[in-house]
Amino acid sequence: MPLFEVFVRPRRGLQHQHAGSLRAEDAELALQYAREIYTRRREGVSLWVVRSSDITASQEDDAPAFFDPADGKPYRDATFYELPNEVKGL
Amino acid sequence: MSLLEAVVGLGDDALVLGQRLAAWCGKSPWLEEDLAMANTALDFLGRARLLYGYAGQLGGCDEDAYAFQRDARAFTNLLIYELPCADFASACARQFLVDAFDALHLEQLSASADPDLAGIAAKARKEALYHRRRSAAWMVRLGDGTAESRRRMQQALEDLWGYQAELFAPVEAEAGLVATGVLPDRAALRTPWLESVTATLEEATLAPPSADWGVDGGRQGLHTEHLAPMLAEMQHLHRSHPGARW
Numbered sequence: 186m187p188l189f190e191v192f193v194r195p196r197r198g199l200q201h202q203h204a205g206s207l208r209a210e211d212a213e214l215a216l217q218y219a220r221e222i223y224t225r226r227r228e229g230v231s232l233w234v235v236r237s238s239d240i241t242a243s244q245e246d247d248a249p250a251f252f253d254p255a256d257g258k259p260y261r262d263a264t265f266y267e268l269p270n271e272v273k274g275l
Numbered sequence: 276m277s278l279l280e281a282v283v284g285l286g287d288d289a290l291v292l293g294q295r296l297a298a299w300c301g302k303s304p305w306l307e308e309d310l311a312m313a314n315t316a317l318d319f320l321g322r323a324r325l326l327y328g329y330a331g332q333l334g335g336c337d338e339d340a341y342a343f344q345r346d347a348r349a350f351t352n353l354l355i356y357e358l359p360c361a362d363f364a365s366a367c368a369r370q371f372l373v374d375a376f377d378a379l380h381l382e383q384l385s386a387s388a389d390p391d392l393a394g395i396a397a398k399a400r401k402e403a404l405y406h407r408r409r410s411a412a413w414m415v416r417l418g419d420g421t422a423e424s425r426r427r428m429q430q431a432l433e434d435l436w437g438y439q440a441e442l443f444a445p446v447e448a449e450a451g452l453v454a455t456g457v458l459p460d461r462a463a464l465r466t467p468w469l470e471s472v473t474a475t476l477e478e479a480t481l482a483p484p485s486a487d488w489g490v491d492g493g494r495q496g497l498h499t500e501h502l503a504p505m506l507a508e509m510q511h512l513h514r515s516h517p518g519a520r521w
Contacts, residue, residue, distance in 0.1 A: 186305070207307050208305065208306075208307060209307060210416065211416075213412055214412065214416070217311065217408075217409050217412070218307040218308075218310070218311060220405075221307070221310050221311040221314050222307065222310055225314060
């Protein structure tokens with residue numbers, strides 16, 4: 186049975202977040218199971234399910250090239266701004 | 276029939292079906308379905324508690340006494356809810372037939388002249404619409420599935436068809452409550468129910484059975500041979516340790 190990844194939007198204004206995975210025959214069943222398993226206690230207001238096989242993922246070998254940036258470039262980091270209090274969810 | 280008796284009958288429908296569904300936890304085709312079945316069971320158990328709780332306010336006993344201290348003869352659930360439906364196709368088919376009924380019945384009941392009953396029905400209806408979506412999807416998945424799943428689903432429908440009649444059979448004792456707008460006229464729900472069921476069966480490539488038999492007696496406490504053994508299992512702990520708390 187295909188594996189599906191489940192994404193839950195916890196509340197309006199926030200993005201969908203990965204919650205876990207489950208197995209189901211088809212997308213409709215996956216959506217129903219996601220509701221049963223991940224949102225029965227008001228955990229969310231919206232659900233996405235996507236076949237795990239449709240996700241293109243980075244590989245272990247990619248790690249140095251992808252995730253290990255050169256040091257000494259603090260100007261690239263968006264840390265010099267003061268966030269207004271009204272901005273939440275960042 | 277008094278309002279109290281009517282409320283207890285509806286509570287019995289929900290409790291007995293909830294117990295049958297709960298028995299699937301651990302026996303479903305896979306883990307996700309175990310959880311889905313158990314969640315559905317809990318929805319019905321929750322509905323039973325609301326109804327028994329209301330019955331208590333109307334002068335009845337407490338919810339545990341309703342669930343655990345009555346024998347089969349005192350239960351007034353309709354018979355379709357108590358069938359074992361030990362094969363998964365059969366459990367899905369029963370659920371589909373009663374969910375389609377529930378969606379219509381609870382819509383009418385949520386307009387009941389009795390405001391408490393109307394409130395309980397409105398709450399239950401939201402769940403019922405989800406249940407119907409879930410069980411209809413299983414009808415299509417199994418009916419329009421493999422040769423074996425289709426054969427089992429068609430057989431399940433044939434075996435159950437005589438029991439759906441009771442969902443719509445007027446009970447003489449209910450007539451007074453129907454006339455005063457407390458209970459819906461269940462007989463009038465048959466046509467819209469058949470339309471909605473037939474549409475799903477067509478999609479599932481299944482044929483509506485042409486069975487000409489029908490059973491009744493549930494609301495009078497006359498049951499199949501299946502209810503008493505189920506109650507024995509459900510009640511034995513409570514009866515072995517009366518008054519126990521945890």
